[in-house]
Amino acid sequence: MNRLLWIVLLVIGIGAALLAFNDSAGTTASIDNYDFSRLIWLGTIGLVIAVGMLRSGRSLGTLASNLGAWALIALALIGGYQYRYELQDVASRITAGLVPGSPLSLSVEGGRATVTLDKANSGHFEARVLVNGSPIRAVVDTGATSTVLTAEDARAAGIDLGALNFTIPVSTANGMARTAAARTNEIAIGGIVRKDLPVMVAAPGALSQSLLGMNFIGSLSGFDMRGDRMILRD
Numbered sequence: 001m002n003r004l005l006w007i008v009l010l011v012i013g014i015g016a017a018l019l020a021f022n023d024s025a026g027t028t029a030s031i032d033n034y035d036f037s038r039l040i041w042l043g044t045i046g047l048v049i050a051v052g053m054l055r056s057g058r059s060l061g062t063l064a065s066n067l068g069a070w071a072l073i074a075l076a077l078i079g080g081y082q083y084r085y086e087l088q089d090v091a092s093r094i095t096a097g098l099v100p101g102s103p104l105s106l107s108v109e110g111g112r113a114t115v116t117l118d119k120a121n122s123g124h125f126e127a128r129v130l131v132n133g134s135p136i137r138a139v140v141d142t143g144a145t146s147t148v149l150t151a152e153d154a155r156a157a158g159i160d161l162g163a164l165n166f167t168i169p170v171s172t173a174n175g176m177a178r179t180a181a182a183r184t185n186e187i188a189i190g191g192i193v194r195k196d197l198p199v200m201v202a203a204p205g206a207l208s209q210s211l212l213g214m215n216f217i218g219s220l221s222g223f224d225m226r227g228d229r230m231i232l233r234d
């Protein structure tokens with residue numbers, strides 16, 4: 001073990017000396033100094049692993065099998081990282097099928113979050129929205145001036161209904177309803193987040209489902225409807 005330690009220190013020392021000597025040149029043995037330093041560390045780690053496996057007393061066949069298994073794991077991790085966005089889309093599609101209103105796709109375009117919603121069986125676009133961290137299902141209503149929460153959803157989001165005065169009339173699909181003005185700490189769909197957003201809260205029993213209105217939709221850079229899909233762009 002002491003011999004291995006000295007070998008490791010010797011390799012690191014020689015590598016460090018070469019890097020210091022070739023610092024002004026920027027390359028060592030025709031390799032960029034940054035890549036050369038990574039090569040030293042990876043080589044040292046590989047040496048320690050190899051010596052440890054050889055000293056374990058296992059047969060070469062077993063060692064080769066173990067190395068192959070670790071190589072496959074490494075390739076799987078690298079592949080998962082390289083295709084992380086595609087895998088995220090697959091997961092989102094599965095979740096959208098299992099949990100109504102979940103985003104069909106989450107992505108980033110030009111540094112801005114993009115969320116794709118699928119049309120629900122009702123014929124409307126529904127979204128799983130986080131209001132103050134509490135998940136609710138809301139209909140995306142471009143005809144609604146403001147976001148309107150049902151009394152149940154507002155209570156789940158931590159809004160005190162007892163402190164509200166339901167005196168503001170609004171028109172809904174079920175007719176006129178009495179609402180009260182309130183304010184949320186945060187409303188989020190996927191990676192699209194809006195802070196300190198005003199909302200309306202419907203009186204208990206006045207609204208069957210919350211509405212995501214234009215005070216949220218209008219804050220986006222844009223949205224498109226393509227067949228059975230709606231694309232929201234932060």
